[in-house]
Amino acid sequence: MNWLSMVAAASGEATDIKGGTFWMPASASTTAPEVDFVFYFIFAISAFFFALIIGLTLLFVIRYRARPGHHEQPSPSHNLALELTWSIIPSILVLVMFWYGFKTFMDQYNPPANAYEVLVTAQKWNWSFEYPNGYIDKDLHVPLGRPVRLVLSSQDVIHSFFVPAFRVKKDVVPGRYNKVWFEATKPGTYTVFCTEYCGTGHSDMLAHVIVHPPEEFEAWLEKAANFLDTLPPAEAGRMLFEQRGCGQCHSLDGSPRVGPSFKGLWGRTEKFTDGSEITADENYIRESIVNPQAKVVAGFEPVMPTYAGRLKDKEITYIIEYIKSLDKEQP
Numbered sequence: 001m002n003w004l005s006m007v008a009a010a011s012g013e014a015t016d017i018k019g020g021t022f023w024m025p026a027s028a029s030t031t032a033p034e035v036d037f038v039f040y041f042i043f044a045i046s047a048f049f050f051a052l053i054i055g056l057t058l059l060f061v062i063r064y065r066a067r068p069g070h071h072e073q074p075s076p077s078h079n080l081a082l083e084l085t086w087s088i089i090p091s092i093l094v095l096v097m098f099w100y101g102f103k104t105f106m107d108q109y110n111p112p113a114n115a116y117e118v119l120v121t122a123q124k125w126n127w128s129f130e131y132p133n134g135y136i137d138k139d140l141h142v143p144l145g146r147p148v149r150l151v152l153s154s155q156d157v158i159h160s161f162f163v164p165a166f167r168v169k170k171d172v173v174p175g176r177y178n179k180v181w182f183e184a185t186k187p188g189t190y191t192v193f194c195t196e197y198c199g200t201g202h203s204d205m206l207a208h209v210i211v212h213p214p215e216e217f218e219a220w221l222e223k224a225a226n227f228l229d230t231l232p233p234a235e236a237g238r239m240l241f242e243q244r245g246c247g248q249c250h251s252l253d254g255s256p257r258v259g260p261s262f263k264g265l266w267g268r269t270e271k272f273t274d275g276s277e278i279t280a281d282e283n284y285i286r287e288s289i290v291n292p293q294a295k296v297v298a299g300f301e302p303v304m305p306t307y308a309g310r311l312k313d314k315e316i317t318y319i320i321e322y323i324k325s326l327d328k329e330q331p
Contacts, residue, residue, distance in 0.1 A: 023039070023040075023043070024036055024039065024164075025164050025165050026165065027165065027166075027167065027185075028165040028166060028184055028185055028186040028188070028190060028211075029165070029166035029167065029168070029182045029183055029184055029185055030182070030183040030185060031104070031107060031108050031166070031167060031168075031182060031183075032165070032166060032167040034103075034104045034107060035104055035108075035167035036167070037100065037104075038097075038100045038101050038104050041097065041100060042097055045093055045097070108168070108180065108181070108182075109179075109180075111147055111149040111179070111181035112147045112181075114146075114147065115146075115147035115148060115149035115181055116132075116142070116143065116146055116147065116148050116149065117132065117148075117149045117150075117151060118130065118131060118140065118142075118148060118149070118150055118151070119150075119151050119153070120140070120150045120151065120152045120153070120161065120172070121153055121154070121155060122152070122153070122154045122155065122159035122161070122172040122194070122205075123154065123155035123156050123245070123305055124156050124157065124198055124199050124201060124205075124248075124249075124258075124303070125194075125198065125199065125201030125202065125204055125205040125245070125248045125249075126138065126205060126207070126244075126245025126248045127140075127161075127192060127194075127205070127207040127245070128243070128244060128245065129141075129207075131221060131225070133221065133225050134225070135221065135224055135225035136243060136244070137224065137243050138207060138242060138243045138244070138245055139207050139208045139209070139210055140192065140207065140208070140209045140210070141209075141210045141212060141217065141220060141221070141224075142184055142209060142210070142211055142212070142217070143184075143211075143212055143213075143214045143217040143218075144184055144185075144186075144187050144211050144212060144213050144214060144217075145183065145184070145185070145214065146183065146214065147181055147182070147183045148181060148182060148183065148184070149179060149180075149181040150170075150179065150180050150181065151177055151178075151179055152170055152172040152177065152178045152179065152180065153172065153174075153176075153177055153178075154172045154173060154174040155174070155305050156174060156198075156305060157174065157198050157199065158171060158172065158173055158174070158196050158198065159171070159172040159194050159196050159198050159205070160172060160194055160195040160196035161180070161192065161194070162192065162193045162194070162195045163182070163190055163191070163192055163193075163209055164190075164191070164193070165190045165191075166182045166184065166190065166209070168180055168182045169195065171196060172196075184209070184211040186211065187211045187212065187213060188210075188211055189208050189209070189210050189211075190208065190209040190211070191206060191207075191208060191209075192206060192207040192208060192209060193205075193206065194206075200258070201248055201249075201258065204248065205248075227239055228314060228315070228318065233317070233318045233321040233322075234318070234321045234322050234324070234325040235322075236318045236322075237318035237319045237320070237321050237322025237323070237325075238322045238325075240311075240315055240318060240319050240322070241319060241322055244307075244311070246262075246319075249304065250262050251263065252326065256299075258300070258301075258303060258304075259297075259300060259304060260297050260300060262323055262326055263326060264326075265280050265285075265323055265326070266280055266281075266323055266324050266326070267279060267280060267281075268280050270284070270295075270297055271297070271298045272295045272296055272297060272298055273296045273297075273298050273302075276295075278295070282320050285319075285320050285323060286316055286320065288304075289307045289308075289311060289316055289319070290306060290307060290308040290311075290316070291306060291308065292304035292305070292306060293306075
């Protein structure tokens with residue numbers, strides 16, 4: 001098991017990163033072999049010269065050590081052949097490493113013209129993926145064997161999108177768009193990490209890339225995009241709760257997180273930092289979603305971003321129905 005598999009397993013997330021080596025998980029994209037080649041090429045050169053230098057150092061320490069009967073010998077002040085050797089060979093190797101690294105970087109930077117585009121939004125502490133038809137999911141679903149272009153943006157701080165099996169990593173910076181692409185070569189489920197420390201929930205900012213055969217992807221997207229019209233309101237609200245990453249900040253079991261728990265929220269008297277209080281109803285929950293800074297619950301920080309314009313009225317209504325259903329489920 002490589003170290004990335006161990007990290008994913010320790011996080012409690014499912015992953016199918018299998019095989020590979022100690023240094024790299026098994027590759028699952030078209031650009032992964034190029035990245036691996038650059039890594040192992042540089043690693044092999046570094047290992048060779050490390051062994052050479054340490055070996056020569058030990059040899060010289062033993063052979064030229066101070067001992068009775070031996071005195072310091074005059075050494076030449078200049079050896080042109082030696083100086084050219086240790087200057088020219090490393091220079092060539094550095095240029096070769098730069099060329100392969102630059103070529104691989106440019107290959108990853110420039111997506112094919114027919115790439116399928118997905119909008120990726122990062123925020124503390126979850127990912128959301130929006131498809132061309134407007135559907136948003138907490139995981140990234142992609143078709144097998146088709147280039148996928150990701151347009152990355154952040155709602156708050158700097159995050160970093162990283163899929164080890166695809167060898168894809170890109171910073172997600174507030175106030176600008178970054179782009180990256182990949183083409184998956186193996187169906188399955190792969191873990192997405194955030195590799196930029198972004199706050200207390202950084203280690204939990206995980207998602208998955210689910211790679212479907214092309215025909216299954218289209219069927220999945222059509223079915224997923226219509227769940228608001230096919231599911232009961234409370235169940236649709238549960239899916240929205242999961243897809244929009246609400247569970248990263250709001251628990252369902254009463255335990256405090258970044259925000260108050262949804263357990264028992266409906267009808268509860270909430271006390272706010274300004275000393276006022278209110279009974280939680282539809283209007284309060286709606287206001288908390290579209291203007292979360294208006295009323296901040298006592299004991300919590302005003303860190304929730306607004307979902308105005310990001311959730312439709314129908315979606316907000318279904319989330320409210322889900323919160324209502326949680327109260328009904330209590331014994």
